[in-house]
Amino acid sequence: MTKPITLYSHASGPNPWKVAILLEELGLPYETVYLQFPDLKKEPFESKNPNGRVPAIKDPNTGVTMFESGAILEYLIDTYDKEHKLSYTTSPEKWLTLSWLHFQMSGQGPYYGQKAWFSFYHPEKNLTSVLERYSNEIKRVVGVIDRHLKKQGTEYLVGDKCTFADLAFVMWHQAMPRLVDGWDYQTEAPTFHAWNERLQSRPAVKKISEEKAKATAAAQH
Ligand SMILES: N[C@@H](CCC(=O)N[C@@H](CS)C(=O)NCC(=O)O)C(=O)O
Incomplete structure (x- = not known):
């Protein structure tokens, strides 16, 4: 066991x-x-x-x-x-899944993280060009995913199967409305939006999101 x-x-x-x-x-x-x-x-x-x-x-x-x-x-x-529920054994799918995971780690995580830092924690305020730089990077990452899904005509990043690479993106995308305030990505990146909604509505994602909200609320007391 x-x-x-x-x-x-x-x-x-x-x-x-x-x-x-x-x-x-x-x-x-x-x-x-x-x-x-x-x-x-x-x-x-x-x-x-x-x-x-x-x-x-x-x-x-x-x-x-x-x-x-x-x-x-x-x-x-x-x-x-x-059982390869969330992964592939075939080539090139197995390797492309890793490409998307590495893109998440290097292209999403650090840029979204820096936007959060300069928006909410950095002591020097009004760094307009810095905030613009990171907002634009977030929009760029969303655009990359939107265009890719549209071009491929698939529901997920690699084919029509949800993999660990898709799931790696969901947490930072929950923070997106706070990070790029006022950006109507639902209209500007509709294919991205549908993909993100698909992932956010998975039972495991919902369960963990609820646990995170509870843990965050508890930590604030
Ligand atoms: N590249 C690392 C980033 C880890 C990271 O930045 N974790 C944050 C929490 S989400 C942290 O531990 N921050 C504490 C600190 O920076 O001191 C990973 O993906 O594991």
Whole structure:
């Protein structure tokens, strides 16, 4: 029997929740350990992730402790998606799924994250050109997905099957209305919008989104 995987997480921020979605989708048992940001940059957590950020996981079934959300998704798929519910074995589909995951990790995560930083946390305000730069990058990423889906005529990034790469995008897209305030992406990127809605309405995504909202509310008290 599979023993529960430990997910090191935080109430806010999308990256640990991205891993929770996949654990849920794969029906794996897991327990969540919530950490405060100051605890991430010291022991014992720093030995689990030298970069001092969440997520990290510890899997008692294999002895693996590892970090970086994209790498964790690849590990979970490789180890537990034996029926290929959310992945492909065929070429080029298997490799294209990785292309989209790496695009999420390098093209979505850091840019959306910087927009959130400069909009809500950076001490110097009114950095118009910086805010414009990151807003435009978000719009560009959405445009890339919109055009790709339109051109392919498929429901998901790689063919007509939802994969772990599609799921990797959903958490940051929940934050999009706050990040690019007033942008009518439903009208400007309708194919992206339909794809995003398709993903957001999956039972596992809804369940984790509700848990995240509860954890965020609890952390604010
Ligand atoms: N590239 C990393 C990013 C991880 C990351 O930025 N995590 C945030 C939470 S979503 C964090 O731990 N922030 C705490 C900090 O920066 O000190 C991944 O995808 O795992």
